[in-house]
Amino acid sequence: MQVDKTPPRIMGLYDAPMWQFLDDDRALRLQCCSDCGTWRYPPGPVCPECLSSASEWKPVSGGGTVISWVMFRKEYLPEYPAPYNVVAVRLDEGPIMISNLVEDPAENVIGRKVTLVVVDMADGVKLPRFKVVE
Numbered sequence: 001m002q003v004d005k006t007p008p009r010i011m012g013l014y015d016a017p018m019w020q021f022l023d024d025d026r027a028l029r030l031q032c033c034s035d036c037g038t039w040r041y042p043p044g045p046v047c048p049e050c051l052s053s054a055s056e057w058k059p060v061s062g063g064g065t066v067i068s069w070v071m072f073r074k075e076y077l078p079e080y081p082a083p084y085n086v087v088a089v090r091l092d093e094g095p096i097m098i099s100n101l102v103e104d105p106a107e108n109v110i111g112r113k114v115t116l117v118v119v120d121m122a123d124g125v126k127l128p129r130f131k132v133v134e
C-alpha cells in the first residue's frame with residue numbers, strides 16, 4: 001500500500017499524546033490507569049473500570065491477535081486506492097485497534113498473531129500498522 005498523502009488524523013480531546021509519541025519515539029504508547037492498570041483506548045478522561053482520572057502513557061508490547069479483517073474493494077478515500085485491507089487487532093494489553101496489515105493477507109488471518117510496525121508514509125506521517133508473525 002503506497003500512498004502519497006495520508007488522510008488527516010482525526011483528533012479527539014485526548015488523542016494527541018499517542019500520535020506525538022509515535023512521531024517522536026516510533027513507539028505506540030496508550031493511556032493506562034495509574035490506579036488499577038486498565039488500558040484505555042481510545043483515550044479518555046476517566047478509567048472505564050474504576051473511574052479514576054489518573055493515567056499515564058505507557059508503551060505497549062506491540063503484540064496482538066487479529067479478531068477481524070476485510071479487504072475494501074471500493075475506494076472511499078483517494079489516498080487509499082482499492083483494494084486495501086483493514087484489520088481489527090486485539091492488543092496483548094486488551095484494547096482493540098483498527099489498522100491495516102502491511103501486506104494484504106492471502107488467506108484468512110483471524111486468530112493470527114501480529115506485531116506492531118510503525119510505517120513511514122510518503123508524506124512523513126507515521127502510522128501504527130501490523131505484520132502477521134506466524
Ligand SMILES: [Zn+2]
Nearest residue numbers: 033036047050
Ligand atoms: Zn482504573
